[in-house]
Amino acid sequence: MKLFDQARDMLAQAAETSGIDLSAASLVVGVSGGPDSLALLAVLGQLLTPEQLIVAHLDHGLRPESAAEALSVEAMAQGLRFHSERVDVAQVAQAAHLSLEEAARVARYDFLARVARREGAPVIVTGHHAGDQAETVLMHLLRGSGLAGLRGMRPAARLPGHPDLWLWRPLLSLGRAVLSAYCVEHDLRPLHDASNNDPAFFRNRLRHELLPALESYSPQIRQRLTHLAEIVAADEALLEDRTARAWDDIYLDGDAAHSALRLDEWRALPLGLRRRTLRRAIAALRPDLRDVGFRALEAARLVAERGATGAQAALPGGLALSVGYGRLLVASAAHDPAAGLPQLPTATARPLPVPGAVDLAGGWRITAERVTVDFAAIAGNRDPWTAYLAPEMAQLVVRGRMPGEHIRPLGLQGETKIKEVMIDRKLPAAARALWPVIATAAHPVWLPSLLLDERARVHPDDTDVIRLRCLPPDRT
Amino acid sequence: MKLFDQARDMLAQAAETSGIDLSAASLVVGVSGGPDSLALLAVLGQLLTPEQLIVAHLDHGLRPESAAEALSVEAMAQGLRFHSERVDVAQVAQAAHLSLEEAARVARYDFLARVARREGAPVIVTGHHAGDQAETVLMHLLRGSGLAGLRGMRPAARLPGHPDLWLWRPLLSLGRAVLSAYCVEHDLRPLHDASNNDPAFFRNRLRHELLPALESYSPQIRQRLTHLAEIVAADEALLEDRTARAWDDIYLDGDAAHSALRLDEWRALPLGLRRRTLRRAIAALRPDLRDVGFRALEAARLVAERGATGAQAALPGGLALSVGYGRLLVASAAHDPAAGLPQLPTATARPLPVPGAVDLAGGWRITAERVTVDFAAIAGNRDPWTAYLAPEMAQLVVRGRMPGEHIRPLGLQGETKIKEVMIDRKLPAAARALWPVIATAAHPVWLPSLLLDERARVHPDDTDVIRLRCLPPDRT
Numbered sequence: 001m002k003l004f005d006q007a008r009d010m011l012a013q014a015a016e017t018s019g020i021d022l023s024a025a026s027l028v029v030g031v032s033g034g035p036d037s038l039a040l041l042a043v044l045g046q047l048l049t050p051e052q053l054i055v056a057h058l059d060h061g062l063r064p065e066s067a068a069e070a071l072s073v074e075a076m077a078q079g080l081r082f083h084s085e086r087v088d089v090a091q092v093a094q095a096a097h098l099s100l101e102e103a104a105r106v107a108r109y110d111f112l113a114r115v116a117r118r119e120g121a122p123v124i125v126t127g128h129h130a131g132d133q134a135e136t137v138l139m140h141l142l143r144g145s146g147l148a149g150l151r152g153m154r155p156a157a158r159l160p161g162h163p164d165l166w167l168w169r170p171l172l173s174l175g176r177a178v179l180s181a182y183c184v185e186h187d188l189r190p191l192h193d194a195s196n197n198d199p200a201f202f203r204n205r206l207r208h209e210l211l212p213a214l215e216s217y218s219p220q221i222r223q224r225l226t227h228l229a230e231i232v233a234a235d236e237a238l239l240e241d242r243t244a245r246a247w248d249d250i251y252l253d254g255d256a257a258h259s260a261l262r263l264d265e266w267r268a269l270p271l272g273l274r275r276r277t278l279r280r281a282i283a284a285l286r287p288d289l290r291d292v293g294f295r296a297l298e299a300a301r302l303v304a305e306r307g308a309t310g311a312q313a314a315l316p317g318g319l320a321l322s323v324g325y326g327r328l329l330v331a332s333a334a335h336d337p338a339a340g341l342p343q344l345p346t347a348t349a350r351p352l353p354v355p356g357a358v359d360l361a362g363g364w365r366i367t368a369e370r371v372t373v374d375f376a377a378i379a380g381n382r383d384p385w386t387a388y389l390a391p392e393m394a395q396l397v398v399r400g401r402m403p404g405e406h407i408r409p410l411g412l413q414g415e416t417k418i419k420e421v422m423i424d425r426k427l428p429a430a431a432r433a434l435w436p437v438i439a440t441a442a443h444p445v446w447l448p449s450l451l452l453d454e455r456a457r458v459h460p461d462d463t464d465v466i467r468l469r470c471l472p473p474d475r476t
Numbered sequence: 477m478k479l480f481d482q483a484r485d486m487l488a489q490a491a492e493t494s495g496i497d498l499s500a501a502s503l504v505v506g507v508s509g510g511p512d513s514l515a516l517l518a519v520l521g522q523l524l525t526p527e528q529l530i531v532a533h534l535d536h537g538l539r540p541e542s543a544a545e546a547l548s549v550e551a552m553a554q555g556l557r558f559h560s561e562r563v564d565v566a567q568v569a570q571a572a573h574l575s576l577e578e579a580a581r582v583a584r585y586d587f588l589a590r591v592a593r594r595e596g597a598p599v600i601v602t603g604h605h606a607g608d609q610a611e612t613v614l615m616h617l618l619r620g621s622g623l624a625g626l627r628g629m630r631p632a633a634r635l636p637g638h639p640d641l642w643l644w645r646p647l648l649s650l651g652r653a654v655l656s657a658y659c660v661e662h663d664l665r666p667l668h669d670a671s672n673n674d675p676a677f678f679r680n681r682l683r684h685e686l687l688p689a690l691e692s693y694s695p696q697i698r699q700r701l702t703h704l705a706e707i708v709a710a711d712e713a714l715l716e717d718r719t720a721r722a723w724d725d726i727y728l729d730g731d732a733a734h735s736a737l738r739l740d741e742w743r744a745l746p747l748g749l750r751r752r753t754l755r756r757a758i759a760a761l762r763p764d765l766r767d768v769g770f771r772a773l774e775a776a777r778l779v780a781e782r783g784a785t786g787a788q789a790a791l792p793g794g795l796a797l798s799v800g801y802g803r804l805l806v807a808s809a810a811h812d813p814a815a816g817l818p819q820l821p822t823a824t825a826r827p828l829p830v831p832g833a834v835d836l837a838g839g840w841r842i843t844a845e846r847v848t849v850d851f852a853a854i855a856g857n858r859d860p861w862t863a864y865l866a867p868e869m870a871q872l873v874v875r876g877r878m879p880g881e882h883i884r885p886l887g888l889q890g891e892t893k894i895k896e897v898m899i900d901r902k903l904p905a906a907a908r909a910l911w912p913v914i915a916t917a918a919h920p921v922w923l924p925s926l927l928l929d930e931r932a933r934v935h936p937d938d939t940d941v942i943r944l945r946c947l948p949p950d951r952t
Contacts, residue, residue: 141617142694146707205693213689217681218618227770231622234748235715241746242714270717272710294703 003174003182007043010170014156018123018166022047026121027168028054028083030112033073033191036127039179040171041076042186044125050079056115058108059086062100062195069191083115101201113162128153128169131176134225135206138214144294146279147236152229173226243276250277258331259284266328267305274301278321281330286317303426304328308384309449310341311426322428325385325472341427342366342448342470343434347400352438354466358398363473366398366436366448371467375460384449387438389456389466393445401437407444408454418444421451438468479650479658483519486646490632494599494642498523502597503644504530506588509549509667512603515655516647517552518662520601526555532591534584535562538576538671545667559591577677589638604629604645607652610701611682614690620770622755623712628705649702719752726753734807735760742804743781750777754797757806762793779902780804784860785925786817786911787902798904801861801948812906818842818924818946819910823876828914830942834874839949842874842912842924847943851936860925863914865932865942869921877913883920884930894923901926914944 015022031037055077093103140149303313320333324340355369406415445456448470491498507513531553569579616625779789796809800816921932924946
């Protein structure tokens with residue numbers, strides 16, 4: 001009775017995880033008619049009352065005998081409520097550009113969820129077993145996945161897309177052989193589903209070709225994969241908890257179109273949390289995006305870690321990441337890329353008196369003043385939004401860059417185009433034309449957050465110098 | 477120059493991780509003469525001075541041409557310090573019961589560590605690349621491993637067994653093809669190692685058979701495995717940090733022979749941390765034990781979670797886990813299993829007056845007193861070290877169990893052998909004979925922490941009752 005005991009324990013655990021009273025709840029049992037679902041139904045029949053059990057069978061319409069099979073399952077479900085439906089999975093697959101397997105999966109869970117809703121049942125139960133779990137883990141490995149994929153299926157989880165329904169898999173730690181033996185022993189007569197041998201299905205190729213090949217390298221490979229799933233499930237729970245706490249610490253604001261994080265605090269997180277919070281920011285905006293590739297995420301992470309204000313990186317799902325003033329922003333790529341950046345109202349030059357100020361768009365400001373600061377403090381300035389100029393740079397204007405205008409980067413030999421500096425520092429194209437340039441009549445002196453001109457350099461014997469600041473709306 | 481740039485960045489990162497000054501340190505470079513190590517040596521030659529580089533080549537003595545190859549590598553190392561040694565790896569393998577591959581690995585790192593020590597170099601550098609990494613991850617998957625194995629090789633880590641030496645792998649994110657192309661471009665002439673094609677080596681079968689087979693399921697499998705390693709490395713760092721903090725919270729005491737954890741606090745940890753702290757307790761006593769199997773650990777975990785005081789479970793490496801009084805003990809199986817448990821000095825009966833006390837061995841005590849406690853509190857008692865007896869049970873003794881003695885478990889029908897109760901509750905055999913039995917002249921009434929006898933049951937209308945307590949040394 002190993003199977004019965006284990007299934008009962010797993011069911012009790014699932015009920016506890018879900019906060020559901022096992023003695024009162026209705027359960028929708030997905031029954032294909034194969035050995036797994038028959039054994040499941042038999043075990044549930046011993047543990048629950050007939051009133052609690054609802055049998056659901058989806059006829060995928062993929063094989064001529066499937067309609068007859070639906071009738072057989074109805075007969076097996078005698079004495080229990082029974083729901084059946086026929087779906088043309090091939091048509092669903094074609095219409096939704098899915099593989100047959102994926103379309104069948106989607107149609108099946110959609111059907112089970114509809115039955116659960118119609119019956120007011122909070123739980124769907126399926127007969128997935130350890131063999132299915134090993135295949136699932138292997139599939140995630142092959143397709144590329146972080147840890148979340150390696151944990152495979154879970155014994156109790158909310159049904160994706162239906163947060164009010166639970167999905168339980170009480171046979172998940174039991175092997176296929178144990179289930180078949182149980183059927184023989186209890187005189188259950190499973191249907192034989194010919195599509196389980198069809199090599200057109202990716203899962204069948206794993207089951208019948210790849211896993212046997214892997215067994216020649218590691219005879220215990222199936223157990224190793226299911227054990228890995230168990231280890232990862234618990235470790236992933238720890239990591240999700242840690243990520244949730246980090247998220248609370250760094251989250252600034254957000255809505256359906258953007259998530260903004262505290263830049264400095266994000267940059268101070270350990271690597272694993274920098275990755276996980278980025279994934280979470282993406283998931284907050286695109287909850288249905290299933291695969292966020294490693295390379296795209298890493299490229300964006302590097303921009304987020306090292307990029308200057310305005311730097312941008314593309315993300316999957318039509319999203320973009322951008323570095324703002326103290327903010328790390330994940331937003332729809334259609335989101336105004338110049339939002340949150342200093343922009344001129346027009347490119348026309350306006351004088352910047354010293355002391356004095358010039359207003360930019362959206363509440364940003366450029367301020368100028370004379371200050372007495374020691375040279376070491378100036379040389380040690382790491383704030384890209386503050387610049388110190390030699391005292392003679394008094395006749396200043398604020399304007400847009402000129403076509404083909406050059407600047408002489410402080411501390412370097414020679415000149416470079418302002419446009420190229422902007423491209424190099426990954427300023428979004430839309431933000432470049434109205435990016436403020438502070439200039440004398442003769443040449444530019446400062447591109448806020450980007451570059452100071454060599455000709456404005458403070459010398460060690462300068463006593464009072466000019467301090468420029470570019471201040472965001474909430475600092476003015 | 478993608479290879480050069482990446483190798484330089486990884487080297488800088490490795491130096492930072494290790495706290496080593498790259499402009500001054502000596503590096504021992506493991507050079508087989510293959511394309512990986514030649515490209516590595518060429519890159520290092522551009523970044524460091526010849527005085528910093530020490531070339532080390534181990535002749536594994538497995539092929540007739542290996543002696544001539546050692547001379548070729550010496551020629552490649554011209555201008556640099558060079559160390560070479562011949563080891564009969566086949567003999568090492570036989571003597572140490574290792575596979576040829578494992579023996580070669582052990583001999584190689586032992587040699588590199590000796591060279592590093594002789595030269596006063598803090599770092600060993602090897603040419604492992606992304607292809608090696610994919611194979612390593614796959615190998616760990618096949619052999620079964622938790623997350624730590626899936627992170628594969630690390631770009632900078634302490635050399636196992638030599639905590640004062642660092643092992644750097646600056647080419648770890650570069651593909652094999654990039655390295656070969658680099659050799660062609662820079663006119664480097666690698667040696668061809670015929671054993672790289674020998675299917676007797678497990679790694680070669682992975683490289684030439686299994687990985688190509690996996691590519692037919694997932695063309696990007698090598699990259700996926702190396703990406704997985706990168707993800708897992710960062711996640712594992714988070715988990716290790718979390719585990720270290722949990723360990724500090726639950727650690728009671730320990731030495732080379734045992735680690736003791738706070739039982740209740742350990743039981744309150746999330747599953748992932750219960751597993752990880754158990755692994756850590758094992759590693760503290762058996763640092764060289766590489767593979768702690770999942771099943772053995774899970775069986776021990778269940779005993780630790782649910783076992784009564786005295787319950788024991790075997791662990792790998794000749795260790796055992798046991799549940800003590802408020803303690804979870806991991807210790808050598810040779811460790812006295814009765815230590816920390818209540819034991820009689822002899823099995824002879826001694827009277828237990830009410831009120832009064834009887835001393836056990838090692839500072840434990842049994843106390844008896846009359847108390848007025850309401851029946852609900854008695855029925856709700858969850859402390860297995862406290863028992864309430866009906867008031868008429870006044871003539872008590874404390875003694876060892878008698879041969880074949882039976883007890884009537886409270887609340888159950890019928891009798892059971894005391895010996896079987898002890899086996900069932902997993903008391904170590906050595907602790908059973910002297911486990912205290914509190915009894916009247918006619919029958920046993922209490923086995924501390926295990927069982928109360930039906931005949932001693934308190935009735936709802938009893939007013940003052942007898943309270944027995946079994947107290948550990950630090951409570952008396």
